[in-house]
Amino acid sequence: MTIEINLLPWREARRERRHRRFKQVVVLAALLGVGSAWGVASFYQQRLDTQQQRNRYVQTQTQQLDRDIATLRDFRTTREQMLTQIQLIRELQFSRPQTVRVFNQLTRSLQDGVYYTKLSREGDVLRLTGKAEANRQVSDQMRALAAMPVFGVPTLSAVEAGDDGQRRFDLTVREVNTSPPPDVGEGAKDKGATP
Structure with a gap:
């Protein structure tokens, strides 16, 4: 099996x-x-x-x-x-x-027989137009302006004889600042401001 x-x-x-x-x-x-x-x-x-x-x-x-x-x-x-x-x-x-000093000096320097007819200012240059009785008075006026402490040396640009016998003149004179204006930049630096 x-x-x-x-x-x-x-x-x-x-x-x-x-x-x-x-x-x-x-x-x-x-x-x-x-x-x-x-x-x-x-x-x-x-x-x-x-x-x-x-x-x-x-x-x-x-x-x-x-x-x-x-x-x-x-x-x-x-x-x-x-x-x-x-x-x-x-x-x-x-x-x-x-400006007050300039006008004071202009009036103090004014010579006898001279007067201004026009005054203009461009920056620190004064342009003066005026009349005088003689050429000598124009010269005296220029010397008087040059002697003032607020003016430089004046420059004469024209002198003409008028019909009335007077001399018409044009001159320029530079202002001289007696002290410079304070600078704002230094004041700001002194106070500690940064640029």
Whole structure:
């Protein structure tokens, strides 16, 4: 008598178990792969979002800084305009007594028989037009002007004889400032202002 053992169903069952286990390992590996990929993608997405947020912050701060720089430029322009106005006011304040001195010296230097018909001023140059009875009086008038401390040397540009026997003359003379006006830049530096 022979005994026959059928090993096929046992092998078949083992093969099925191995196949199921293999499928489970593959599914588990796929799930682990998908999970890892999703985790890595989430990590990098989070880092990208953080970097974009930092970039937006830097852009916002840069725009604010640009606005501050523009405001500073406006302040500097306004400061320069104000310094110019202050300098002009100081020059006007300085020239006020100078103008009085000029008129005082003009009247003190006026010679007998001479009078002015027109007086104009361009910067520190006075243009005088006047009449005199003789050429000698015009010369005396020029010497008297040159002797005054607020005037330079006068220059005679024309002398004409008029119908009435008087001499019409044109001359120019430069004003000499006895003291220079104060400089606004030094005053601002003394007070600690920055350029």
